[in-house]
Amino acid sequence: MADKPTFSQEISNLMYAAHGSPLNECIQCGTCSGSCPAVEFMDQTPRRLIGMINADLKEDVIDTNTYWVCASCYQCTVRCPSRIDIAGAMYAVKRYSMWNKTYADDLVGPVFSETFMKTIARSGRSYEPILAPTYIFGFGAKEFFQEVQGATKMMLKGRIPVLPPRIKRLKNFQNMIKRIIPMGDEE
Amino acid sequence: MKKYAYFPGCSLEKMALSYHKSSLETTRVLGVELEELEDWNCCGATTYFHLDEILANTLVARNLAIAEKQGLDFVAPCSACYKNAYFTNTYMKEDADLAEHINYALEADDLQLSGDLNVHHLIDVFANEVGPEEIKKKVTNPLKELRIAPYYGCQIVRPRKNGENVEDPQFFEELIRAMGANPIDFAYKTRCCGGSLLLTNRPAALDMIRHLLQNAQNSGADVIATACPLCQVNLEAYQTQVNEEFGTDFSTPVLYFTQLMGLALGIAPKKLGIGSELVSTLPVLSQFLKKEAR
């Protein structure tokens, strides 16, 4: 009987198009954490997160904000002496938590990703103002105000579009998506 | 005249219209033709990758397949679009299983992708396809003594693509010299601007923006040059908030490299979208803003 995969293997499997080394080759050197521009805002450093994945601490890993704070800048990935794609691993943990709906409830990141995805499936192109209201309420009042200020400035300068652009062959486009992710004809 | 399939990407349709305009104007003067990809779709920036990797690659592959059908190489002015396109194109050759999935989906739109085409970032077209020497010959309005911070950001250089210098690239500096300006020594030139963290973790993003602006100011930059819409918006539109948050007083203009290049090539500022900035460029650019058009 095959052994149940470890969390480290599960995450490595979710990185199938990446070509780095398996996560268990991490030597805990800390180069990733030392290179990370967002590390101060993470509750576990990238090095610790990789260590926790390898130690099979699944729940503890999912509970961190680390993989949502990651800006996907690949600074860690290009410097890792063990050639681990740490940024790719962060994506893999995001995917894992989203498909399993296990992320902490108060995070804005997952809501943003899901909404963005739905907008694109519908029109083929992204349209920022439609997205805005859906995730903006995850912020406090102050941030919301700042967002409105920023958006208004851009609108006044003619830099935010008024109508969502649509692609021409929308039906084909949607059929293409359905060949990857089966979905019903919603809405 | 060399011709490319040009993928503007979603943000260039409006938010970064000045990048779009100045890209078309400058390439025209340099004898490069950018033909907009017909019926392109959003490439998902970084967000699709949170959901499903095959789907993410398929969306990117559709755009590449359209370019391949037209027999043209692919050019993206946005760093995130470029990185996605570059890697999907590479995976088509390296991962037969993924390629099969993708081509099955593309059939629904009568397309297929072999991965034989070349994928370039727009700045690569200037730096390597045209080259600083050729550009220099066409400069009529050298940006003398303008101190420009070359801001590479992340995804042009990272992840590593072809053994290039990821720690201290130099091609942006060479382009700036070709414009007749001074590239400043900008230590944070490849540090992240925060990307879409601005939407999901504002304190982290504002802190990252502040570090960059501070480093640019300390290094004596008159203006920051970017090659990505997300970097431009993060660094420019949020300066007021950074100032409020941290009690700083930044007012450093942030322009697309194509806008500065366009000025050096003698193109009229209006055609380059100069004038829609949130941080005024007048104090530093006034002497270069000539009206006579090219």
Ligand code: SF4
């Ligand atoms: S840089 Fe690589 S080897 Fe070092 S701690 Fe980070 S993941 Fe592990």
Ligand code: SF4
């Ligand atoms: S990719 Fe993420 S974890 Fe790695 S250095 Fe950048 S922000 Fe930090």
